[in-house]
């Protein structure tokens with residue numbers, strides 16, 4: 049039996065994605081970015097990306113709820129987005145506590161305001177850390193990242209970060225993040241270091257095959273295709289159809305974009321962007337183990353124990 053599993057920001061806070069080279073880490077971030085906006089009728093969401101990887105998040109920028117995808121070597125814009133997020137944490141800390149809200153969802157219900165959820169994608173946490181944790185001039189910006197991990201969940205600010213192995217993630221980070229996706233790792237011992245079962249994935253496991261909560265899982269891909277060129281084409285058509293419905297784009301200044309309501313997006317196009325690929329389905333069917341798709345943003349169903 050296969051069941052869908054999801055990232056629930058109000059409950060999970062932030063999330064770490066582990067995987068060796070080519071295992072599908074950036075694709076998880078892309079799926080999260082797109083799924084974050086699917087089916088949101090009254091909520092709004094803002095996504096930012098810090099790309100310390102190979103630049104494969106860049107094409108997300110065409111999406112109206114994606115503010116900026118910043119290459120890791122653009123220090124000025126990295127600082128700007130982190131400074132903005134620090135200000136958001138300060139501001140929301142006061143307002144949410146005045147409203148007695150313990151999550152962005154509660155804040156919306158209590159105040160009737162459509163406060164946006166913010167997701168920061170960080171592709172390449174080890175590289176970010178080595179460049180931003182070591183010098184005293186940059187340390188305050190690294191601390192903003194740490195603040196999001198520690199304070200972000202109840203304030204609706206979340207990080208999803210990728211790393212190649214457990215050793216490249218400091219305990220201060222991993223102890224603040226309970227949600228994990230473990231893709232194929234470089235060797236068997238690497239699974240034990242993450243307290244994950246060793247017999248779920250091996251070197252033959254395809255990209256996107258993952259362990260989530262000890263269960264074998266297949267990450268859903270945008271548009272039913274793992275091909276980035278095809279995905280980019282699909283992404284391009286999405287905001288256009290939203291634009292026809294009268295919506296506005298987010299600014300690219302590095303500041304938080306204005307509220308974006310997905311009521312104006314055709315639901316059909318949004319959900320089809322995140323369906324599982326035929327390859328994924330056949331792989332699931334061929335698997336002796338149940339695999340689950342990863343479509344963040346909905347409730348976890350009750351899971352039978354295997």
Ligand SMILES: Nc1ncnc2c1ncn2[C@@H]1O[C@H](COP(=O)(O)OP(=O)(O)OP(=O)(O)O)[C@@H](O)[C@H]1O
Nearest residue numbers: 069070071072073074075101255256267269274275
């Ligand atoms: N869930 C998935 N289903 C099918 N194919 C996938 C999936 N995830 C990734 N792939 C394919 O695997 C390849 C590598 O994916 P991706 O770039 O996300 O890996 P990565 O771990 O970020 O690699 P790197 O370490 O080089 O940055 C891509 O060609 C992509 O199409």
Ligand SMILES: [Mg+2]
Nearest residue numbers: 073074101102
């Ligand atoms: Mg990558």
